[in-house]
Amino acid sequence: MNFAPGLLLTDRYRLEELIAEGGMGQVWRATDETLQRPVAVKVLRPDSGGDESFVERFRVEAVNSAALQHPNIVTVHDFGEGDESAFLVMELIEGQPLSAVIGERGPLPADEVTEILHQAASALQAAHDAGVVHRDVKPANIVVDADGYARLTDFGISKAMAGSGLTQTGEMLGTAHYLSPEQVQGRPATPASDIYSLAVVGFEMISGARPFVGESMVATALAHVGQPAPQLPETVPEPLRTTVLAGLAKLPEQRPADAAAFAEALRLPAGTVPAHLVDGAASAVSPVVAGLPDGMFTPYPPARGDTAEGA
Template sequence: MTPTQKMTSGAGRVLGGRYTLLTPIAQGGMGEVWKARDRVSGHIVAAKVLRPELSGEELSLSRLRLEARNSMSISHPNIANVQDSGEEDGIGWIIMELVEGFPLTDYLRGGTRLEPEYLMPVLVQVAMALGAASRAGVVHRDIKPANILVRPDGVIKLTDFGISRATGQVNLTAVGMVMGTAQYLPPEQAMGEVATPIGDLYALGVIAYEAATGRRPFTGETQVDIAFAHVNDPVPPLPDFVPAPLADVILHLLEKDPAKRPESGSAAVRELAGAAKAMGIPVTPIPLPVPKSVSRSNVPRTPVQPSVPIVAPVRHKPRRTLPEELLRPPEGLVARPRPASDPQVRIFDEVDPAPPSSGPPQMLSQQLPAAAPLPMRTPLPPAVGQGT
């Protein structure tokens, strides 16, 4: 039985005595997203349901509870509205507004660029959403194009607070784990520091760079290589076709040192609005063309399922390859690789495809033992038997 067939078998199920599951929309490592009908209001909503095989799994339930709590603590027109949540027989669920539109990934597929008149309103809206989240004490921790939905009228909705964290909340991340998606991971987060709203702004800078140029600023063969690049490598120069006011804001967002970035989402909004004004571009939402890679009949979309992408902790970046035996942690301290079908492993390729200039992003669940502190950003000498 295919995953879609398994999901379809749940059609007709009623959540909380109120929400009837209609048709499946998406499926991920932890959850399924359904179109559902609210029996009380008659409205069509989106239902995010924990996968059956994770029934009673406390960590997954805890993450779903936190996602619901954090999302419901924020009220903003650019954040997908979470309306209800609950648990039945070990299966957790979240009810949210059904957003019609496309994820930003569809607009960037194949290295496609967004012209500034379309890009600036999107960036401003995302920055406004991040400002609202920050004021509510919530850090998203997984800002990426797949979690930004664009409605037909140009209004964006930030979704998927599945790995978000609020002030004072218990950290569900295991020791030695780094939460986030490598392609959009802030340097300080890659180094194992506590995630902050300023890190979310860095991720917005990566998105802005990608949308403006058609390629991501940092690539690598593995997620760890990409994380190292965020920590150590300079931002590649922006092409001349990127307007200078926009380029200046992008570079400011991509500062390695969090203290040198905009101090808040509101500050980022002001910078982006100022850049748009300098380019003669209004920042009010405008309709974007339907992405070329998507069928026009496939318009209704919903927030993507919660993700738990995890990369290995990054202490420093070796400039040259070390012998494999030095990189391999002691036996028994590494979680054995699991197949892609395992609910704890997420391999993103369809949700977040890479442009032609980079390999497909892969998020694997991997745990390493805590490493001894090492000098950061300091190249290592060549390994024995290797050239310079």
């Protein structure tokens, strides 16, 4: 199916304007003609509609997102599919992806970074409480409006903790610059993996650069395992500095206990070092002896056909 302005989906959602496009789908501004309200409609790209794995990701996103009710998570209203297409109807957010904000203005002020991280961490805690791991936390999946209000979106490769995922053991699925070390190693993603990815986002907002960049997507992914995180300048205020670095710890148990703990640490009084996170922060920037910290096994490149998706 070719999507164009004026197209009416299921006799209800009329497409108006293409507002975003990615590797798998397009996002359209649309009108819900039944309820007479603006909505965002995410559709599979015309050249992807016949790929059952892409359609299944849409189904996963619909099911997992529909279970989440939180002011910092984009609300999903509806899902539909036909012989050659699938679409997801969401609330329309008037804002920019955080990736665009960083590209235009980064590095961002510390108070703005703290606020966006706090909101995103709160959203992740709600998802984790509902049994959903996002698995692809990155700036492109955080939408920020003109007032600085942030919303987490795109649960397309998320995984219900009690259910089966779309990937097999040893497969990396996510974006290489934001993958946790355990995901790179083929271990299952957990809530701690989302915390690591959010800490990478925080580092990028603070510095304007990603902490790990390699000559290829595989090299970038493996850097999360074998290289220490760069130090953040001492000029970065506390508790932001230590909280973000602790989130980058190689071992999940050295990161904040959960997303709520990450958010709470950011709310400590200005200038306060979160003492319970100091060890984790120190481990994140410490040299990795023999390429690996204690408790981690040798990383390996993804198997043939497995990919670490680009940003």
